[in-house]
Amino acid sequence: DVKVTQSSRYLVKRTGEKVFLECVQDMDHENMFWYRQDPGLGLRLIYFSYDVKMKEKGDIPEGYSVSREKKERFSLILESASTNQTSMYLCASSAALEAFFGQGTRLTVV
Amino acid sequence: AQSVTQPDIHITVSEGASLELRCNYSYGATPYLFWYVQSPGQGLQLLLKYFSGDTLVQGIKGFEAEFKRSQSSFNLRKPSVHWSDAAEYFCAVALRGGYQKVTFGTGTKLQVIP
Numbered sequence: 579d580v581k582v583t584q585s586s587r588y589l590v591k592r593t594g595e596k597v598f599l600e601c602v603q604d605m606d607h608e609n610m611f612w613y614r615q616d617p618g619l620g621l622r623l624i625y626f627s628y629d630v631k632m633k634e635k636g637d638i639p640e641g642y643s644v645s646r647e648k649k650e651r652f653s654l655i656l657e658s659a660s661t662n663q664t665s666m667y668l669c670a671s672s673a674a675l676e677a678f679f680g681q682g683t684r685l686t687v688v
Numbered sequence: 689a690q691s692v693t694q695p696d697i698h699i700t701v702s703e704g705a706s707l708e709l710r711c712n713y714s715y716g717a718t719p720y721l722f723w724y725v726q727s728p729g730q731g732l733q734l735l736l737k738y739f740s741g742d743t744l745v746q747g748i749k750g751f752e753a754e755f756k757r758s759q760s761s762f763n764l765r766k767p768s769v770h771w772s773d774a775a776e777y778f779c780a781v782a783l784r785g786g787y788q789k790v791t792f793g794t795g796t797k798l799q800v801i802p
Contacts, residue, residue: 582731611790618697620778620794621732636789668731675720675739675782677790679731 581605584669584680591687597656599683601669608673610652612636612644615666615682627652659687690715692781694793701769702801709764709796711779719781721762722790723753726776735777738762749773774800 585600603610609628613621613636623636625644633644641663645653652671656663664687670677693712701707713719720739724732736747743755753764762779779793 613792618794620694621792623789623791626789634789637791670732672790675722675790676734676737677724677732679733681729681731 582669582671582678582680584667584683586683587681589683589685591656591659591685593660593687595656595659595687597659597685597687599654599656599667599669599685601652601654601671601680602650603652603671603678604650605671605673605678606649607671607678608649609671610646611670611672611677612642612652612654613668613670614638615668621668624654659685661687663687690783690791692779692791692793694777694779694796696796697794698797698799700799700801703771704768707764707766707769707773707798709777709779709798711762711764711793713760713762713779713781715760715781715783717784718755718757719783721753721755722780722782723747723751723762723764724778724780724792725749726778726795728775732778735764769798769800771800771802774798 582603611626612624627633627646643655667683669680691714722737723735726732738745776795776797782790
């Protein structure tokens with residue numbers, strides 16, 4: 579089975595902190611994605627990557643950056659966390675347009 | 689503008705009743721179409737997908753969806769709902785070609801009552 583693992587289920591960070599969310603997939607997928615999920619807004623794409631060191635902005639990239647140094651790992655970085663970045667963050671990897679999701683990281687910024 | 693719409697935020701059905709969840713899209717050409725399910729506290733799982741061919745698509749857990757080009761719709765159906773189907777359901781689309789960016793609807797939360 580494909581496995582997408584997010585490093586933390588729950589995180590609490592302070593405003594202004596630099597935050598790293600890590601995601602690892604074990605199926606050698608080319609594409610990886612970071613979404614945030616908010617009630618009533620569904621999933622919104624932050625960034626995606628179609629190859630190592632390649633990235634594309636999604637619909638809401640402001641305040642975020644990403645890193646993909648190895649094929650299996652895709653990191654989301656909040657350079658200076660703010661309270662409006664409190665959300666559920668979902669990582670996914672895909673092949674042949676079928677996306678596989680991690681269990682999510684619920685981030686609270688206080 | 690390109691969009692995917694799930695008009696029902698919340699639906700309640702009785703166990704054993706039939707279910708239909710609505711999804712409409714607005715794209716220049718027929719996109720790839722998906723339905724995902726998210727159980728409480730979990731990530732999303734693919735239920736079914738439509739790329740081309742037969743417009744009635746069978747998925748896992750007894751779900752099916754029908755693509756109707758004339759209505760730009762891809763509604764999800766199940767003949768008899770089980771209590772374990774209570775979850776949030778997301779319709780999603782991806783443009784043909786490009787980097788396979790997938791856009792999700794806002795979700796429909798399904799409640800199943802005994």
